Amino acid sequence: MTTSTEPVVAADGLPLKRSLARALRRQKIRALLLIAPLLLFIVLTFLVPIGNMLLRSVDNAIVEETIPRTVEALRGWDEAGDVPPGEDVFEALYADMLIATDAKRHTRLGSRLNYESSGMSSLFRKTNERRLGRFELEQPLAPQFEDIDEDWITLETWRVIKSNSDPVTAGYFLAAMDLRATPTGIEPVSDLQAIYVKLFVRTMILSVTITAMCFLLGYPIAWILANLPSRSANMLLILVLLPFWTSLLVRTSAWKVLLQQQGVINDLLVWVGVLADDNRLAMINNATGTVIAMTHILLPFMILPLYSVMKTISPTYLRAAKSLGATDWTAFWRVYFPQSVPGIGAGAILVFILAIGYYITPELVGGTDGTFISNRIYYHISSSLNWGLAAALATILLAMVLALYWVYDRLVGIDNVKLG
Amino acid sequence: MSLPSYASTGQTVWYYSFRVICGLIFAFLIIPILVIIPLSFNAQDFFTFTPEMLRLDPAGFSLKHYQDFLSDSGWQQALRNSFIIAPIATVIAVSFGTLAAIGLSQSHVPFRGTIMAILISPMIVPLIISATGMFFFYSKMGNFLEDQLGWDQNFVGYIKIILAHAALGIPFVIITVTATLVGFDKSLTRASANMGAGPVRTFFKIQMPLILPGVISGGLFAFITSFDEVVVVIFIGSANQQTLPWQMFTGLREQISPTILAVATILVAISIVLLTTVELLRRRSERLRGMSPG
Numbered sequence: 001m002t003t004s005t006e007p008v009v010a011a012d013g014l015p016l017k018r019s020l021a022r023a024l025r026r027q028k029i030r031a032l033l034l035i036a037p038l039l040l041f042i043v044l045t046f047l048v049p050i051g052n053m054l055l056r057s058v059d060n061a062i063v064e065e066t067i068p069r070t071v072e073a074l075r076g077w078d079e080a081g082d083v084p085p086g087e088d089v090f091e092a093l094y095a096d097m098l099i100a101t102d103a104k105r106h107t108r109l110g111s112r113l114n115y116e117s118s119g120m121s122s123l124f125r126k127t128n129e130r131r132l133g134r135f136e137l138e139q140p141l142a143p144q145f146e147d148i149d150e151d152w153i154t155l156e157t158w159r160v161i162k163s164n165s166d167p168v169t170a171g172y173f174l175a176a177m178d179l180r181a182t183p184t185g186i187e188p189v190s191d192l193q194a195i196y197v198k199l200f201v202r203t204m205i206l207s208v209t210i211t212a213m214c215f216l217l218g219y220p221i222a223w224i225l226a227n228l229p230s231r232s233a234n235m236l237l238i239l240v241l242l243p244f245w246t247s248l249l250v251r252t253s254a255w256k257v258l259l260q261q262q263g264v265i266n267d268l269l270v271w272v273g274v275l276a277d278d279n280r281l282a283m284i285n286n287a288t289g290t291v292i293a294m295t296h297i298l299l300p301f302m303i304l305p306l307y308s309v310m311k312t313i314s315p316t317y318l319r320a321a322k323s324l325g326a327t328d329w330t331a332f333w334r335v336y337f338p339q340s341v342p343g344i345g346a347g348a349i350l351v352f353i354l355a356i357g358y359y360i361t362p363e364l365v366g367g368t369d370g371t372f373i374s375n376r377i378y379y380h381i382s383s384s385l386n387w388g389l390a391a392a393l394a395t396i397l398l399a400m401v402l403a404l405y406w407v408y409d410r411l412v413g414i415d416n417v418k419l420g
Numbered sequence: 421m422s423l424p425s426y427a428s429t430g431q432t433v434w435y436y437s438f439r440v441i442c443g444l445i446f447a448f449l450i451i452p453i454l455v456i457i458p459l460s461f462n463a464q465d466f467f468t469f470t471p472e473m474l475r476l477d478p479a480g481f482s483l484k485h486y487q488d489f490l491s492d493s494g495w496q497q498a499l500r501n502s503f504i505i506a507p508i509a510t511v512i513a514v515s516f517g518t519l520a521a522i523g524l525s526q527s528h529v530p531f532r533g534t535i536m537a538i539l540i541s542p543m544i545v546p547l548i549i550s551a552t553g554m555f556f557f558y559s560k561m562g563n564f565l566e567d568q569l570g571w572d573q574n575f576v577g578y579i580k581i582i583l584a585h586a587a588l589g590i591p592f593v594i595i596t597v598t599a600t601l602v603g604f605d606k607s608l609t610r611a612s613a614n615m616g617a618g619p620v621r622t623f624f625k626i627q628m629p630l631i632l633p634g635v636i637s638g639g640l641f642a643f644i645t646s647f648d649e650v651v652v653v654i655f656i657g658s659a660n661q662q663t664l665p666w667q668m669f670t671g672l673r674e675q676i677s678p679t680i681l682a683v684a685t686i687l688v689a690i691s692i693v694l695l696t697t698v699e700l701l702r703r704r705s706e707r708l709r710g711m712s713p714g
Binding site: 024027028030031032033034035037038039041042043045046047048049050051052053056217220221224236238239240241242243245246247248249250251252253254255256257258260262263264267296299300328353354356357358359360363364374377378381387390391394397398401405 | 431434438439441442445446448449450452453455456459466467468469512516517519520522523524526527528529530535538539541542544545546547548549550551552553554555556557558583584586587590644647648650651654655665668669672673676680681684687688691692694695698699
């Protein structure tokens with residue numbers, strides 16, 4: 001037997017290959033064990049809530065849970081026809097409503113269906129325990145429901161109930177895109193009610209404006225920081241880092257103080273004589289206020305990645321270009337600028353994604369025409385309590401952000417994002 | 421960078437005007453923060469400089485807004501809440517985050533890309549979306565803890581916010597600690613194991629002191645994330661958990677009072693302290709790794 005066929009063995013007599021594989025496996029398991037607690041923590045405290053939100057944006061179990069017999073009986077009814085459902089449906093409705101009113105769940109169903117068609121909330125509220133108790137069960141039930149409210153025998157009511165009897169609905173997403181489902185298909189809502197598409201577009205336009213402003217103001221700053229001697233650059237860097245570390249609320253209140261009609265900037269302009277006292281500029285509670293305040297708040301997020309990329313660009317390239325006869329502008333535009341593009345990409349995506357989901361600053365300085373989609377989400381969470389719609393709006397926003405990341409990853413590579 | 425002696429007139433003009441432009445942008449960055457500091461000493465309830473202040477008349481200045489802050493029970497409660505929530509959230513984020521960062525920096529980690537993406541997702545997803553998701557889930561979780569386990573409602577309220585803030589702070593810990601670990605010499609832990617130290621002893625005696633600057637600055641990032649955070653608190657908190665930024669937010673939206681400027685000035689002072697600490701730590705760790713001469 002030659003030595004070449006004999007397996008190489010480790011100190012404990014096992015073949016070396018197996019021994020190495022075991023060591024590697026142990027190493028992998030140890031690494032995973034170290035990561036596992038945090039992974040579990042993030043999944044539970046963050047990913048599950050996000051997933052839950054996605055489910056909620058299509059969840060419609062409330063109709064089927066509250067009036068199950070009616071939903072079942074409605075299966076035989078033709079919603080495209082022009083006769084309201086028959087007596088069997090009203091018997092089922094009576095049985096369901098007795099249970100629902102007893103558990104006080106009928107008003108919740110009413111408010112849910114009210115999002116689809118106004119008037120449903122009051123219809124269900126009127127159909128209370130007291131009214132149902134007075135029903136004469138020997139008589140036909142449909143006319144007695146009609147006595148409570150004649151909406152009970154209209155086609156529209158039953159179409160809404162039938163079209164929402166599935167446990168899953170696209171209704172919230174349709175509403176979030178200013179559409180609604182009708183028996184004849186999906187139609188846009190009337191112009192007066194259409195706000196969400198406009199709001200999404202406004203969010204995009206303002207975010208793009210803010211990103212562009214941050215780029216215009218951030219590029220010269222990053223350039224001068226990267227090209228000054230390191231002692232003075234470090235001093236100036238503090239001017240960028242201090243706003244970065246200062247509370248968002250502090251900066252927003254500062255802008256509120258500066259931009260008001262009786263605020264510092266207007267006072268200064270009046271005192272200098274540029275403005276008449278009765279002609280003060282309205283710079284707050286509108287889109288201008290949002291753009292100014294948010295540009296200031298997000299500017300460090302543009303400067304820091306730009307600066308870290310520009311620091312790595314050697315000044316010799318510029319000198320070489322000039323010595324070969326390029327003018328200052330050509331040298332900058334053809335040689336320096338292309339090398340700074342990864343920094344622009346990183347800064348722009350960071351600023352844009354932060355801007356698109358901003359809530360606090362638009363709420364405080366945005367007035368009515370400077371608010372974002374996020375303000376509408378909060379409104380639905382806290383005031384209108386239309387949580388499904390809030391979840392649908394947030395889901396759309398999330399999809400937009402993820403799409404942006406995907407595009408960005410394709411163009412620049414997500415690994416190229418540098419944070420300071 | 422300095423202007424060469426052979427520069428043309430156009431180049432000279434551009435050189436100086438570029439510096440003026442940069443100066444203006446720096447002013448734009450810093451003036452809004454500086455302006456509120458003198459305004460917080462205003463003797464009047466105005467948000468602008470009074471004629472007395474412009475004349476530097478001592479009568480125009482006072483500490484009354486600071487007194488308001490210190491005597492108002494709402495602000496004091498908010499201050500207490502902020503200093504309960506942020507440190508606990510930071511400790512959770514730092515302890516889990518450091519362990520995971522050490523795990524991630526091992527040479528063979530299966531699915532490293534996916535795991536990393538999951539761990540930093542709280543930083544990537546816009547806050548309003550995180551807050552909406554957390555609003556639905558945490559209210560269910562809170563109801564469960566209160567009804568099934570009989571926990572105190574107030575206590576559950578704090579737990580909800582602390583968990584949410586810890587999740588938001590974790591990406592910063594992961595990023596800073598993994599960055600520090602890149603420069604960590606693994607032969608040191610091997611040498612320590614060779615001399616008979618167990619993994620735990622090696623970690624606390626060898627690895628921890630060396631990566632401490634990264635851990636601390638990650639912790640400061642996590643702290644400021646929680647300390648500044650408003651959206652999630654508004655979504656999932658109740659009146660008892662009002663934090664300092666939340667109180668400022670309500671103040672700015674409803675009855676705008678100059679006390680806010682006094683609070684803002686205090687917060688600016690806190691951020692200057694934090695910034696200085698992080699900068700000193702960063703420079704120290706760069707010096708240790710021989711990346712920068714100064």
